[in-house]
Amino acid sequence: MAGSSYGKLFQITTWGESHGRALGVVIDGCPSGLPLSEDDIQAFLDRRKPGRTKISTPRKEDDKVEILSGVFEGRTTGTPISLIVTNTSQRSTDYGEIANYYRPGHADYTFDQKYGFRDYRGGGRSSGRETIGRVAAGAIASKLLSTLGIRLTAYTRSIGPITIDEKNFDVQAILDTPTCMPDRKASEKAEAYLADCMKSFDSAGGIIECKIEGCPAGIGEPVFDKLDAELSKAIMSIGAVKAVEIGDGTQTALHRGSENNDAFRMQDGRVTKATNHAGGILGGISDGSAILLRAYVKPTPSIFSKQQTVNKQGEDIEITIKGRHDPVIVPRAVVVVESMAAIALLDAMLVNMGARVENLHKIYGK
Amino acid sequence: MAGSSYGKLFQITTWGESHGRALGVVIDGCPSGLPLSEDDIQAFLDRRKPGRTKISTPRKEDDKVEILSGVFEGRTTGTPISLIVTNTSQRSTDYGEIANYYRPGHADYTFDQKYGFRDYRGGGRSSGRETIGRVAAGAIASKLLSTLGIRLTAYTRSIGPITIDEKNFDVQAILDTPTCMPDRKASEKAEAYLADCMKSFDSAGGIIECKIEGCPAGIGEPVFDKLDAELSKAIMSIGAVKAVEIGDGTQTALHRGSENNDAFRMQDGRVTKATNHAGGILGGISDGSAILLRAYVKPTPSIFSKQQTVNKQGEDIEITIKGRHDPVIVPRAVVVVESMAAIALLDAMLVNMGARVENLHKIYGK
Amino acid sequence: MAGSSYGKLFQITTWGESHGRALGVVIDGCPSGLPLSEDDIQAFLDRRKPGRTKISTPRKEDDKVEILSGVFEGRTTGTPISLIVTNTSQRSTDYGEIANYYRPGHADYTFDQKYGFRDYRGGGRSSGRETIGRVAAGAIASKLLSTLGIRLTAYTRSIGPITIDEKNFDVQAILDTPTCMPDRKASEKAEAYLADCMKSFDSAGGIIECKIEGCPAGIGEPVFDKLDAELSKAIMSIGAVKAVEIGDGTQTALHRGSENNDAFRMQDGRVTKATNHAGGILGGISDGSAILLRAYVKPTPSIFSKQQTVNKQGEDIEITIKGRHDPVIVPRAVVVVESMAAIALLDAMLVNMGARVENLHKIYGK
Amino acid sequence: MAGSSYGKLFQITTWGESHGRALGVVIDGCPSGLPLSEDDIQAFLDRRKPGRTKISTPRKEDDKVEILSGVFEGRTTGTPISLIVTNTSQRSTDYGEIANYYRPGHADYTFDQKYGFRDYRGGGRSSGRETIGRVAAGAIASKLLSTLGIRLTAYTRSIGPITIDEKNFDVQAILDTPTCMPDRKASEKAEAYLADCMKSFDSAGGIIECKIEGCPAGIGEPVFDKLDAELSKAIMSIGAVKAVEIGDGTQTALHRGSENNDAFRMQDGRVTKATNHAGGILGGISDGSAILLRAYVKPTPSIFSKQQTVNKQGEDIEITIKGRHDPVIVPRAVVVVESMAAIALLDAMLVNMGARVENLHKIYGK
Numbered sequence A, B, C, D: 001m002a003g004s005s006y007g008k009l010f011q012i013t014t015w016g017e018s019h020g021r022a023l024g025v026v027i028d029g030c031p032s033g034l035p036l037s038e039d040d041i042q043a044f045l046d047r048r049k050p051g052r053t054k055i056s057t058p059r060k061e062d063d064k065v066e067i068l069s070g071v072f073e074g075r076t077t078g079t080p081i082s083l084i085v086t087n088t089s090q091r092s093t094d095y096g097e098i099a100n101y102y103r104p105g106h107a108d109y110t111f112d113q114k115y116g117f118r119d120y121r122g123g124g125r126s127s128g129r130e131t132i133g134r135v136a137a138g139a140i141a142s143k144l145l146s147t148l149g150i151r152l153t154a155y156t157r158s159i160g161p162i163t164i165d166e167k168n169f170d171v172q173a174i175l176d177t178p179t180c181m182p183d184r185k186a187s188e189k190a191e192a193y194l195a196d197c198m199k200s201f202d203s204a205g206g207i208i209e210c211k212i213e214g215c216p217a218g219i220g221e222p223v224f225d226k227l228d229a230e231l232s233k234a235i236m237s238i239g240a241v242k243a244v245e246i247g248d249g250t251q252t253a254l255h256r257g258s259e260n261n262d263a264f265r266m267q268d269g270r271v272t273k274a275t276n277h278a279g280g281i282l283g284g285i286s287d288g289s290a291i292l293l294r295a296y297v298k299p300t301p302s303i304f305s306k307q308q309t310v311n312k313q314g315e316d317i318e319i320t321i322k323g324r325h326d327p328v329i330v331p332r333a334v335v336v337v338e339s340m341a342a343i344a345l346l347d348a349m350l351v352n353m354g355a356r357v358e359n360l361h362k363i364y365g366k
Helices: A038-048 A092-100 A108-115 A121-126 A128-147 A171-176 A184-199 A227-236 A249-253 A330-352 A357-364 B038-048 B092-100 B108-115 B121-126 B128-147 B171-176 B184-199 B227-236 B249-253 B330-352 B357-364 C038-048 C092-100 C108-115 C121-126 C128-147 C171-176 C184-199 C227-236 C249-253 C330-352 C357-364 D038-047 D092-100 D108-115 D121-126 D128-147 D171-176 D184-199 D227-236 D249-253 D330-352 D357-364
Strands: A011-016 A022-028 A065-067 A081-086 A151-159 A206-213 A241-246 A264-267 A270-273 A291-297 A306-310 A316-320 B011-015 B022-028 B065-067 B081-086 B151-159 B206-213 B241-246 B264-267 B270-273 B291-297 B306-310 B316-320 C011-016 C022-028 C065-067 C081-086 C151-159 C206-213 C241-246 C264-267 C270-273 C291-297 C307-310 C316-319 D011-016 D022-028 D065-067 D081-086 D151-159 D206-213 D241-246 D264-267 D270-273 D291-297 D306-310 D316-320
Touching: A011 A128, A011 D022, A011 D081, A022 A128, A022 D011, A038 A065, A038 A128, A038 A330, A081 A128, A081 D011, A108 A121, A121 A128, A128 A151, A128 A330, A128 C357, A151 A171, A151 A184, A151 A330, A171 A184, A206 A330, A227 A241, A227 A291, A227 A330, A227 B227, A227 B241, A241 A249, A241 B227, A241 B249, A249 B241, A249 B291, A291 A330, A291 B249, A330 C357, A357 C128, A357 C330, A357 C357, B011 B128, B011 C022, B022 B128, B022 C011, B038 B065, B038 B128, B038 B330, B081 B128, B081 C011, B108 B121, B121 B128, B128 B151, B128 B330, B128 D357, B151 B171, B151 B184, B151 B330, B171 B184, B206 B330, B227 B241, B227 B291, B227 B330, B241 B249, B291 B330, B330 D357, B357 D128, B357 D330, B357 D357, C011 C128, C022 C128, C038 C065, C038 C128, C038 C330, C081 C128, C108 C121, C121 C128, C128 C151, C128 C330, C151 C171, C151 C184, C151 C330, C171 C184, C206 C330, C227 C241, C227 C291, C227 C330, C227 D227, C227 D241, C241 C249, C241 D227, C241 D249, C249 D241, C249 D291, C291 C330, C291 D249, D011 D128, D022 D128, D038 D065, D038 D128, D038 D330, D081 D128, D108 D121, D121 D128, D128 D151, D128 D330, D151 D171, D151 D184, D151 D330, D171 D184, D206 D330, D227 D241, D227 D291, D227 D330, D241 D249, D291 D330
Parallel strands: none
Antiparallel strands: A011 A022, A022 A081, A065 A081, A151 A206, A206 A291, A241 A291, A241 B241, A264 A270, A264 B306, A306 A316, A306 B264, B011 B022, B022 B081, B065 B081, B151 B206, B206 B291, B241 B291, B264 B270, B306 B316, C011 C022, C022 C081, C065 C081, C151 C206, C206 C291, C241 C291, C241 D241, C264 C270, C264 D306, C307 C316, C307 D264, D011 D022, D022 D081, D065 D081, D151 D206, D206 D291, D241 D291, D264 D270, D306 D316
């Protein structure tokens, strides 16, 4: 309720500050019997690790995860899974001076307004490091979904003005390129664009796209807890995301009904849609086609050019931010988007289990 | 949890189908002592009423609200406020034949997949009439917020390709024009555009903008329940909304950090921002400047041209939808967006009341 | 969250005051496909109706329920079921004078302290009439549970010093006797005891017992949401209940481990317990034997003898309560206990559906 | 939702198994600005530590708590407080053989039925060690409540047939005696009784009483979330508690209204009650007098005499439990009851902050 928990039945609670002793997450409500190891989770965490390339912060963060509870003899027990990552590479001295002023584009001012003071070291709780817990939980949700034939694929769609070309789509490139773009040519252009940003002490934004394939029809609740509403909250809760869209999203505002409606057609004896402008969700409920969503990410607020701000004494000042910061958040946020989508979908699937009386009979019938 | 409730402390639960006996909402958690009459609520409901102009359905819906509980001697008592609107103008015969097929762009197919069958009359629970409960509750939230100096203003920003010109901004026009645009010239153009859509048996989409002024800094929880995340869920849960953005939203993906960051400046002894690209929210917490959000609305799926679909027997068929439908959802959804924003904000303000120990002392101190 | 809702997945929200226009309940999360009619619900409501005998208030309350939504062609649709009972027999004049003082044993004082003022007519929201919504929802939960072979039986165990004798147990007597005791002899004694209470302008308390048979093992969550914890909250939330116990309950404090432990034994190839001191719940999870709970109900606070209290002017005064009041709450609360137990159990069963990965495969597997 | 979280606004999530790497709790929603150190928490944990006397298990559990997040410069920041206790003294070999059978009175069987298998080492998640998280969180809730002048005092009221004598009430004895009884004489008798139990390889139950002084009137929600309902759930969720009562509790079933009603009287210009049969709660809302509750605790199920049970092969067997077990749970559960009561009360106080419009003006008014 105080906002560090997400989910109704698959409920995750993240904790930890950028420069505290550790960060972690507790996952309550993970069904029992899922094979799970630290390697499963580490693989996801490694996708958000910095320091992999010249376009990310030179900070070294090992981010080794430990499972403290909820797994026994290699399988989830149904009880809370506690995951922890110990902080090792925090140089608090870099952050000492930001205690006294408010960085533009950051949460320094709003935290002070809300709580009266803040843990200013590295952004404290508002740091991107908070997403460690999300990604660790997302690894578990994704693994469980995969046993049901559901696959999530997130990637960078654009960085600044550079957008992927669907014709060059190459899944492997998502993991290979430093931009997490599924288009190697676009990725090279984006790297050049970022190099230019860095030269001018500036940063860039971009778009992350996530595709969910294999989701059965019928998931999502019809009114406030529509599947698209839940996904929107989950994705918008990621720091730096400023817009979310489903399917054709913003473009639908320009469409006419005749071009936006997806015709239903029979194919191989099953109901399908001839097109998918809706992005796999109708009336808040999955329709069996691929779910498509996009997150618009703002440029990194930590830039190295001079900026105007105020200090705690209420004086106008000019600052230059120091430290180690990514020139773009997008590539490292790709796995965060994928994780939040997986968590939101799994949670909706658990909630939906009791939608029909016949489902109760399937589980409890004699 | 099954999705017909919204809010943690200011909790609304809507119920009712398009063609059932009645629709309504229960508001639990409204603070005591707010002066409230049926007129306060009716004024909001009248803003979503159809039949006002040639661009909306000729259906007549009186939609008279009754307060059944929770108000005593003209003030809210703190206990649940039950509001009901009796259905009077439902012609079920219009909808008989849709029982047997799935309308493109509607929730017919997904409801059947989720629940095994559906109340097909007029869309049942997935009808736009469900928003009556949201708007009735929004009237109360708005009234309470106004006592704290918080004003919400929602309006149509665009219909199809026609967008308002900020230079013509005229608040009164929101209530006067059939498009709910704050720009009379744009509204006329939009009306012409809609007339054209109707002539070709087609429909249009558009964008709704909502501005919240007077919100104190500090509202919203820092991680999953960010104010922008809550607003996104609230807005995306409105049928036909396919994208949500905060502040510069989708545009931030193209910005550089140096243009996107809002400088802090002292003004009249108070911290302000020189610009407001962030749309009034930093790190998920309100920063004291105006909150700005935009909802992208798809074109009405009920169009009168021929469409392809399948029936319950699993046959490809061609249909022509009958009945009375708006050629654009946007104008009638304006007050729904305003309502959901008010509800989400008030709820966040209630949650925030315990953010500091000193707040408990203000309420409980001796 | 403001307390008029109960349940996580089978969520009920009650509304209405004793002397308002109507009272009701919205049930969200009822699975689709359950045959349901107003008669099903009325049968439960009739069990809590007053005026059946000389030991209950001579008020006539017809309490006719109407289904306003959520049922189509005789079956639940999965969407919110809105039930309403219109108030018809309220004589507000009886209650005028209690506006100015605080009745001992009632919530008058605490409502004023919480909300600043109260709807004083007939107790307003704190009236026993609020339980109409609980019982209406309980009828639905019970019906659904019965399709799974789960039966709940609640009855009066004692009134004042008169307790049933297990040897005389007669289920039919629960419905036949004015006391709802399953022992006709005890019931006659209890009636005599109540007649004596009434003669001295006094009232009596008692104990309600509820037995749940046919519940599968495995229901309930292991830590805070233990099945016994959920039942305790559900039962203690009924006005006038001052203690709740499971199985041997208070007596276990006097037992030794050797007499309190229930031995497990094989019977007909199934694990059973030789005794049932635990009342069907071990570690917060149902064990497959009968669930047993007891609610201790205080005497009706509205008595007709003189009482000391204070008025709103802060003066000590002496009052004599008028109106029509039951000399004992117990018989009418029997169906309320049964209803709350049914609701709590069904909710726990819905939550438990996702306890194992294999359950997801049963619902979503191809 | 999966039951390892408690609270709406002051929300705690416990995790960890008896013999896992560690146990802990995340507290989300603790208001900012509360001075807090590990010593504050350790003092509470030490009260539940075993090995202090001959009547508790000779296991040595150091249970040193570490604060991993949420506290900065000695004060709570408003963000999640993560507390961890590393397991050091677990001898898993003692528990190997219980993997194959179901201990009477324990949750072995029900965990297997729910989840398909279980972490059998030392009871896993159903171990009393789970309460470490509750007590750690309770220390924080208690400290915050104390700043508002609210004091909680829990103690052993009885062990088996030995009950304290109110005339001997001595607060210091709660901390001094191995029984946590506030009556040294009764404590000595209880010790003798326990020695006798141990001699016969048996165990004892008892009653824990908790008194809350200084709570303002007006706390608790009127219908389902009554303060007594919340306390009941919180207390009943403690393993081994089989009954909960408020005020005169079970005795009220025998009372007449005239003896059970508490008269209101003016005292020093304030409304008070002449007696307190209600235990400080009327209509689910605190009335300003002391809140009184009692938890009835069953005897330790782990006894050393022979017991009958079944094994996983479905055979009737006879077992003798080994290991180190307390002959009575009551003394170590005293601080758990106090903790859960503190958590439930603080949560209710946070929820109540928005009960009146005027409260919002106190926090947000200009």
